[in-house]
Amino acid sequence: MRFLSECPWKRLQELRALIPNVPFQMLLRGANAVGYTNYPDNAVFKFCEVAKENGMDIFRVFDSLNYVPNMLLGMEAAGAAGGVVEAAISYTGDVSDPMRQKYSLDYYLKLADELVKAGTHILCIKDMAGLLKPEASKLLVGALRDRFPDVPIHVHTHDTAGAGVAAMLACAEAGADVVDVAVDSMAGMTSQPSMGAIVACAKGTKLDTGIALEKVFDYSEYWEVARGLYAPFDCTATMKSGNADVYENEIPGGQYTNLHFQAHSMGLGNKFKEVKKAYTEANKLLGDLIKVTPSSKIVGDLAQFMVQNNLTRAEVEERADELSFPLSVVEFLQGYIGIPHGGFPEPFRSKVLKSLNRIEGRPGASLPPLDFKVLEEGLRAAHGEDYHP
Template identity: 75%
Template sequence: MFLLPVAYLSATADENPTKAPPKGFRQIYKEEGPAAFAKAIRNHKGLLLMDTTFRDAHQSLLATRVRTHDLLNVSPFVAHNFSNLYALENWGGATFDVALRFLHECPWERLEEMRKLIPNTLRFLHECPWERLEEMRKLIPNIPFQMLLRGANAVGYTNYPDNVVYKFCELSVQAGMDIFRVFDSLNYLPNLIVGMEAAGKAGGIVEAAISYSGDVSNPNKKKYDLKYYLNLAEELVRAGTHVLAIKDMAGLLKPRAATMLVGALRDKYPELPIHIHTHDTSGAGVASMLACAQAGADVVDVAVDSMSGLTSQPSMGAVVASLQGTPLDTAIPLNMISEYSAYWEQTRTLYAPFECTTTMKSGNADVYINEIPGGQYTNLQFQAYSLGLGDFFEDVKKAYSEANILLGDLIKVTPSSKVVGDLAQFMVQNKLSAKDVEDRAEELSFPKSVVEFLQGSIGQPHGGFPEPFRSKVLKNMPRIEGRPGMSLAPLNFDSLKQELQEQYANVSDKDVMSAALYPQVTKDFLGFREIYGPVDKLDTRIFLVGPKVGEEFEVTIEKGKTLGIKTLAMAEDLTETGEREVFFELNGTLRSVLIKDKEARKELHIHPKADKGNKSQVLHIHPKADKGNKSQVGAPMPGTVIDVRVKVGDMVEKGTPLVILSAMKMETVVQCPVAGKIKTVDINMGMKLEAEDLLITLE
């Protein structure tokens, strides 16, 4: 188990252990309101920093896998030694989904625990996204928290009824959130306004963000020029933003462009705080942030040194050292950054399987060509490996650039970046060039995200949809005009809560909110929590890889109550249901438990010499579709069947949706290649398939 940094231990050794951390900008916000907070930021002498280590840094470097356990360990140190930060970014974006889906945590609890005023005691939460937020707030009462809000998409990948977005912001403020960085993946103003109004009504600080693409310093890049950004900024200021942000999600903002853009905004809005976000993918991030500061930015985003660089944010230490002794001095001691960095350098080793550095060893300026957002880079990498494209990631990056042009040169950030990424992987997997995609658009079965984007499900892109590509793909499918969420009926929260309470115990309003955003993921989480309990109390290595035989470890389940566990042995033989008996000691008492051995069950399923007398051992080989036979429809990618739209005997037209497959959050709608009658349906719901497995036969 990791210890708190030495500086924190020495700083508190001779002091009252319950001493509150120094006051920060949060006190101004809580006592005087968002407008006073914004004024204080603008009047501050010196550059302010927002630390992204608790969210975007690990999203970009470690596929968002860092657990609340490791964030809470260092939270008291941050509260006591970094009280002059503008904010900590610790929530929103992909953290909500990943906490529920992979970490089995409640993000709400994470926030609330960090906000507790307990600077000398580590608190452990029940695993849930809201609790993650609450846990952090308990530990860091003085520094403002900032989250990433996807406008009308809240923290999801789709549109929700407006009352869901408003309720989400209300609960977030209650759990300890302060600043809402509101953006839209297409810079679509109606979607931005919904998020801004929801955050403002909840009492939060509204930081409206303009997502940056292109290059304002390059006169040949005309779609997203300086005039475009100034016009959008004017709309956001008119809508009442407290802080204006530039969200450079791919690290495309070069130093000269930064000087031009920030300088123009500062001249136009001398009283408005300006906050700049970037990624260091190219290696030019520190230079760009220093240029932003010189041009008049009030705040820039950084990550602690050992969690910075590559697809993460620029180095905190580098920015701080560069400005020491200048009028923009941050007043943050370098030795404190060193202690903070040492903790994360050690902690990061636990997450080695999720490292982006498995293929990316250094900064790469090809980001100026492919424009892949830093937060998507590692996830795109993992998706590529899961789809069998791990050796072709360079091809995926090249296809990403081509897919972007096919889709009209988009602003690329979740969820629009997912659309581009899904199309890129689809192209590589099916060996399609950009010309192939254009020429065969009417017959191809595109990823669901691509089809829905072209329908208008995430909003209207600047410059309109690409034609004739859009019409070829959609054919006679319906199109959405205007703001997608505007026509959605309000969600009935009481009905949803009743439904959840019928299946699970101890359902809170925050669980209901999670289910409104991620229905199946939340149900899976609630079921997991009922079976396994609060797994966040486990040390990270134990959680990720499990204990070794003979290993002793401790688990603190509540203050003053610690369990001593020692793994003794595992039975060699499996039970008929695929379970294995595990023997262990609990506080010195011998115990045993039956655990499903998932890996062994996989081996039984695929072993070529199945026991004919054992019905649980069945060798199943799914038939492949004949590529030359248009009456046979095959799977265009590996994945799980999540929807079957037709049945035997149905008459179908060319382009009719037949089946939806899902793999690593990429969904593909398989369309009918020709008109005809459904002869056989060769798959079932939930079936896991390989590429080219037979789905449907036609007459």
Template identity: 80%
Template sequence: MRKQIPNIPFQMLLRGANAVGYTNYPDNVVYKFCELSVQCGMDIFRVFDSLNYLPNLIVGMEAAGKAGGVVEAAISYTGDLSDPSRTKYNLKYYLNLADELVKAGTHIICIKDMAGLLKPAAARILISALRDKYPDLPIHIHTHDTAGAGVASMLACAESGADVVDVAVDSMSGMTSQPSMGAMVATLQGSKLDTGLDLKNVK
């Protein structure tokens, strides 16, 4: 793929100390995996831990960074930070975690909304706070359209300062996939966030 597509960055998901599996591997295995991945053309490593367990995240971040990859540390989103009665996963929790990932040297911060829980109101609160705290750090948002609110949430993220939001081609979008690319492109047409993409070419 790299030979055929030389000029577009490739991104992969790295489960921290679990690499691309569902069990912990010795650190040297994770480091070697990242080294070989970069040699084969991988560019960006989205590093996450489903429980936001910092030691696991840092193993993956250090392995990807040492290999020469771009480190995109991901915060797994859960709860509803727009609801003040839910105090465990509140704004302070996410900002503190972002602080630790920035200290650990991430190049990009990612919000990984794997269950499609990020509502537009919560997205505005979270992304605005991250953008205010880290004005120069790229912010990347990933969601699944499980609840059907993905386009609205990604639009809120974009308007609040996110640099990148993940979408899927229309025929493969929605439900447990990502929000519709066509819907996002059409929604942003004529706005200051216009993608510049020709809707006829978005399929």
């Protein structure tokens, strides 16, 4: 609506009419629905109801902090609408590294236990930064497969470091039912791993997809031409290769592209390395977060704040009570998007917030229900009687 001036429901209806026999899947940010803030519970339920009515099938429900109360609200809303519920565990860290204990294999298994107990139809691992290495893939997917033999497992990753094909094949070997790919001409870097590469590698093995490579090539050729039409907006205008440094900075794929573009557009292209280093330090300052929108944006805002003001992590910690932090950082520390695993970082949080209020528990739980009738009347008054909800 904002950028294309079109009705998203109409677009969905048209796609459904043209593609009647392929399930449609969408992302649902738990209690945040498809926005970056908390909405009243009845608004989330209503959104899912209307999305399902207009052609959506599968709701991949996640939370940027893996905050279960937010996820449960989204799962309940999607289920009540009659959708297929796919609860997604956002992945960070490295379960194959015994030195990385905050987000350990046990952490992910306990989280999965809660989501399966809540009735999810599908269990998803959502690796937004491409951190799943082959060995970690085997460990995590294998453990989930053993614990939940009857629950379908779906894995989504980005290919920023260039190891996505190997990781997804390892996931499949360990028992994953579905892995996300992108057609070859749209694959790699901050996108998903190559469809053609995975189909070719699996050919003739027990994991054979049954998909003809010739059809993959034809499909890729079409999108290669389409991509050329949008070349001025392509990430390759500033980014020429994958980057294994995501294993260190853990920047999600979509955000990596945005940060790269922002740095160049602001004349800071030569400082992108500093921004990436600051992102690592900002993440530590905030307590080592799961980094998915909007939590990833909060880490990115703090990182850019540090680079712009030439601040080190130690200086930020020392001067936290006097610095004017980005609003997103302050609101995160107040509890506006939920509670991170392990709690908020102290004394950093108290020094930043001082006397500002703190939200306890699920942020949206205290919001009054949205009055849809009043909202419709306001929209009609603003846009005239041509408005059709």
